[in-house]
Amino acid sequence: MSVRPFTLATALAAVAALSLTACGGSSDAAESATCPGGKVRFGVEPFEDPAKLTPAAEVLADALGESLDCEVELTVTDDYSAEVLAMENGKLDIAMFGPLGYVFASGRAKAEAVASFGDGTGKVSSYTAGIWVPKDSAVTSVAGLKGHSLALASVGSTSGDALPRQAMLDAGLKKDDVKINYAGGHPEALLALAKGTVDAAEINSQQLASATAAGTFDPAGFRKVWSSDPIPNDPITVRGDLDAEFKKAVTDALLKLPPDKVGEIGALLDVDPPAPLVAVDKSTYQPLFDLAATLNLTEKDV
Structure with missing residues (x-):
């Protein structure tokens, strides 16, 4: 697995190469339904000090890569807007967004929420x-x-x-x-x-x-x-225009990860004790869609 910085400028510069990345993939990695292009590109929003966040996210990314039998390239973005833009431009296949970031990624990148951090009772955890x-x-x-x-x-x-x-x-x-x-x-x-x-x-x-x-x-x-009021914890999303078989494989893999593989990044989200990821969908985050409408937020606000 590799980790690299990703800035807004990088995202913009990468648009020109998007068609080559999406079609060509990596010549060194085997492509399959669970490994399109030879690797899976996973973005995480910068909700914590990168010195803490990156190694915690690496544990989750490595476990997901093992389950999919595919390299997972981890990107901790510089800001919220860079992550939304990266998925919109096809540079991220899956991404962990803040709840409000997901609202905008849902509209701009057709991001589909599939998993979040469980509270140990099978329900999505929350924070305030x-x-x-x-x-x-x-x-x-x-x-x-x-x-x-x-x-x-x-x-x-x-x-x-x-x-x-x-x-x-x-x-x-x-x-x-x-x-x-x-x-x-x-x-x-x-x-x-x-x-x-x-x-x-x-x-x-x-x-x-x-x-x-x-x-x-x-x-x-x-x-x-x-x-x-309690806010449902960050969703892990899949880009909506990807193949249905891949999206199902990612969802299944995430939901089957053992607690110790999600516990480190979950701890940064105040999830304790470690628990498996749980299934979520757009309805889980409806209060955030409502908040964006109430505040008249647009894509310019992210």
């Missing part, structure tokens, strides 16, 4: 978005953020962008009432609050668990002033 402030802050609610600065993760993030913005609208805040700083990711937003460079920050339950376990964040020094 949150807004935190220092313990001694005068801010006690979302409405109290008026006139203050707020660190969000990245444009297009479910818990690190859309849901906090929806919470501010629900609280009656206008666009310019809060100074929004996009930190570049969930770890960076948390760090901005911990260092005191912003008055508040989004910290989802996954990042909270990860940072607390790593000793980089002490919740005792901060307060949560808002939490979202």
Whole structure:
């Protein structure tokens, strides 16, 4: 298995070579119904520090490759938009998206959600978005953020962008009432609050668990002033225009992976103890489709 960086510029540059990649494949790998083009290209969105995310995703990618008897090329993208664009341009065969990223990939790349991280009872696991402030802050609610600065993760993030913005609208805040700083990711937003460079920050339950376990964040020094409803965890998707036999093979392989092969990346999503992946489909993420419609989000927002 190989790992390589993938940026928005790379995705754009690769469009010209798309027809050769899709038709020619690799001369060194055997092609089959489960190995089109001689390899499977798997993308993962950058929801965690790459130093933690990449090795965890490699375990899942390697296990999937063994099951399919095919090389799985792993790509941890630089941002959410690059991953959607890569699948749209045929450069990814399967991809793990954030829930809101999947909404846009569903429309632009015909991404089909097939599996997500189970909670041990056979149901899809979930997480929550949150807004935190220092313990001694005068801010006690979302409405109290008026006139203050707020660190969000990245444009297009479910818990690190859309849901906090929806919470501010629900609280009656206008666009310019809060100074929004996009930190570049969930770890960076948390760090901005911990260092005191912003008055508040989004910290989802996954990042909270990860940072607390790593000793980089002490919740005792901060307060949560808002939490979202549970969000179904990230879906693993297959590009819709691929052969039906391949899509079924990938789905079957994912759902049969043992817990220890999905546990490392699942732990970064606050899934504990490790459990098998569970089947999901578009209806699982309908609340996120509804959220995008409510906020009038378009592909320009990812």
